[in-house]
Amino acid sequence: MTNALLVSGLSKSYGNVVALDDVSLRIAADRYVSLLGPSGSGKTTLLRVIAGFEEPDAGQVVVAGRPMDRVPAHRRGIGFVFQNFALFPHLSVKENIGFGLVNREEAPLAPRLADARVRDMIALVGLTGLESRRIDQISGGQRQRVALARTLVTEPKLVLLDEPLGALDANLRARMRSELRAIRERLGITFLHVTGSETEALAMGDTVVVLDRGRIAQVGDAASVYDRPASPNVARFLSCYNLFTGELADDTFTTAAGRFPIAGAVRQTTGGRREGAYAVRYDRIEVRPAGAGASPDEVRIEATFVASEYTGASVTSFFALDAGGMVEVEAHLSHRAPPAYTERQRYGLVWRPQDAIVFA
């Protein structure tokens, strides 16, 4: 089967800022791909180069088997959904969605055909009944659906979404996530969705691509990226790992917080640098009273409780290390009562070596 997208050796600099550095990526057809990375890692630049809004300095983009060299943006068969939607405020929902069909340069559709297609799309994104409302007379979530419908109605082979849910509040964002997934599955086209949010990437993407300083740091299914981040930086972006820097020697990883035996831990090789990192997930740490010990096959450190933060279904507790730095512990409230720790009191933080990842 032809790949939906093939990107090879893409580089792009702005002056002396390297936004993309030799990026290669192959995306199969009919996939939901999340593109994740910290601010400035090159996500938007990558989308803009794929879409044809930006010329790369080097490299090639192939969409559905067709090389895109010198193909202008509007002839690439790519749809683009922006965060700010860029809708026409004075036009109705229906006119916004049909705009690209009747006003395109190549083969504009006859109004009757365009009408039928717009009607189907309005039903698909759940806007039936709102066809004649103006854009300023509908809600943020409905605008998001108009923006999506306007792109999908042109039947693109690939849809690029740049933080499409960023302008929505948390509740709506969660609802739109599952809607986006469902719409994509019904149409069977490939979505490449940029997000700064690791939860969003992990919740939505069949495949997660992580960018780090203009380079691809990891590509994999959501579970494998989550369970086995390829580098300390990827672990850091995922915001679910405590990272300790230090050095590996023999069977021990030595950090300022303590010496961790590594037998049983997951090993990730990062090119033989001496400076390494040791990662343990927030939700794999057990908190015990300071007096309670640990069994020989557990790792234990001591720290001082600072505060807890509730985030809906879970609570994150922060513990200060004597050597400086914080350890975060996440408890899911579905299978535990909310923890009650005392401020400034010391606790033992315990985990199993199998739940740690050693980067060295």
Ligand SMILES: Nc1ncnc2c1ncn2[C@@H]1O[C@H](COP(=O)(O)OP(=O)(O)OP(=O)(O)O)[C@@H](O)[C@H]1O
């Ligand atoms: N037009 C431009 N001129 C100069 N520098 C640019 C331009 N566009 C992007 N950059 C720089 O290129 C790098 C990558 O930017 P890009 O917008 O692709 O990152 P991003 O991952 O999308 O970030 P964010 O999540 O903050 O949107 C950044 O250092 C940015 O400052």
